[in-house]
């Protein structure tokens with residue numbers, strides 16, 4: 001396993017290759033590979049037993065040429081500055097590929113949420129907002145959820161922001177519960193975005209993919225598996241951090257959700273075989289969906305992947321070298337900055353609704369999401385033809401090109 005410094009190096013290399021392809025000049029390459037603002041904070045957390053802990057958090061803002069900054073908050077013990085930098089860059093590229101008017105940012109809080117009570121978690125979230133308050137806001141930087149962040153937590157953060165601002169500002173955060181101005185469809189947005197992209201992949205290849213393996217069974221992976229199940233696709237394997245399960249005839253995903261709720265893991269699901277995460281990645285399925293974390297497919301294991309399509313719903317699950325090996329083996333890699341864009345698209349819709357005082361229903365949100373995802377797929381497809389390359393490289397080239405176009409329009 002590589003470390004987060006490698007994740008950042010890979011991301012910088014990806015941007016470098018994309019700049020080569022899109023013929024970006026040195027000045028704009030430099031701007032694209034730097035993070036415009038890095039806020040690092042340490043703030044107190046009052047524990048239930050009366051003691052005080054100092055918590056470290058980050059908010060990094062990569063590039064705002066295309067609009068206000070946007071990006072999730074990740075809460076995990078292993079969060080690092082390098083990881084947050086890479087994720088902020090990927091957000092800029094993602095928004096540029098999707099054609100939505102945002103720049104990229106990312107937040108992180110270094111803590112293991114499983115060690116906190118609910119009260120401590122709420123104080124952790126509220127404290128983070130107080131610490132980063134000077135650099136965020138609806139026209140500046142709009143945080144969203146990432147790993148280990150629930151709609152309830154986004155609700156606490158929104159409320160804290162509004163208390164500090166002294167007025168309702170629902171567009172200060174996205175991913176909130178609907179009762180606080182959250183959008184319909186936000187929780188399932190990444191998964192539905194991935195489904196809409198797969199429909200386009202199937203259409204352009206004249207294929208119908210039936211069997212799926214999904215790595216990760218959190219917000220993204222679980223919802224993806226549920227939707228695939230509903231659409232009569234066979235999900236033969238899923239996994240979480242404790243391991244995976246396989247059943248050749250397909251898993252009953254609803255029963256599996258129950259099993260995970262009861263036992264804490266998908267492992268040990270009755271009627272299925274236990275497998276490791278590496279086993280899952282190497283299964284001979286039509287579509288492999290990495291939906292857990294970065295750097296899962298790289299130089300070491302890309303030669304052993306047996307899927308026909310890899311749909312990257314996690315951020316950075318396939319590194320550049322891994323993508324090259326998969327591409328050379330004829331495996332289609334749908335890159336994260338296209339495939340998992342549904343989250344930021346529905347966040348964008350939530351932001352608009354908050355600003356306008358609108359409230360769209362689920363079908364309206366779904367139609368708008370579908371429209372943006374399909375247009376983005378077309379744009380990447382066209383870029384692949386223009387640059388004589390695959391979808392993976394084309395998406396990054398399109399991303400850097402769109403950001404540079406905005407920088408140039410600002411005389412940057």
Ligand code: NAD
Pocket residue numbers: 145146147148149190215216217218219220221239240241242277291292293294313314315316340343344
């Ligand atoms: P989550 O915390 O809800 O779920 C993560 C899941 O991955 C959990 O089931 C966990 O057990 C599992 N996992 C962790 N390590 C693993 C490993 N080594 N092998 C297999 N499974 C492992 O997080 P999420 O919101 O579902 O995010 C998953 C990925 O999707 C992340 O890369 C995140 O950045 C990305 N993403 C999330 C959103 C969003 O809106 N939530 C949007 C875009 C991208």
